[in-house]
Amino acid sequence: MIDRNRCEGKAECVTVCPYDVFDVRRLTPEEREGMSLLGSLKSWAHGHKQAIVARPTDCGTCGLCVKACPESAIALRKV
Numbered sequence: 001m002i003d004r005n006r007c008e009g010k011a012e013c014v015t016v017c018p019y020d021v022f023d024v025r026r027l028t029p030e031e032r033e034g035m036s037l038l039g040s041l042k043s044w045a046h047g048h049k050q051a052i053v054a055r056p057t058d059c060g061t062c063g064l065c066v067k068a069c070p071e072s073a074i075a076l077r078k079v
């Protein structure tokens with residue numbers, strides 16, 4: 001899972017993931033709902049581009065994305 005208040009769309013997760021689980025794209029208004037004021041400001045500053053868990057069932061639970069994320073925005077959760 002990705003913390004919407006932390007992700008800045010730097011795409012380190014896209015680079016390190018061996019299973020191509022992530023995409024980086026502009027969030028929809030619905031996906032931005034519920035963000036904190038600071039999270040909303042950060043999202044706006046980055047053009048609302050964030051990482052998306054596009055293919056969660058492809059995850060191999062290696063943890064590389066958790067270590068690579070410079071914003072500590074990723075946590076592993078069973079789906």
Ligand code: SF4
Nearest residue numbers: 017059060062063065
């Ligand atoms: S834990 Fe899953 S999503 Fe993260 S890098 Fe490994 S395979 Fe990719």
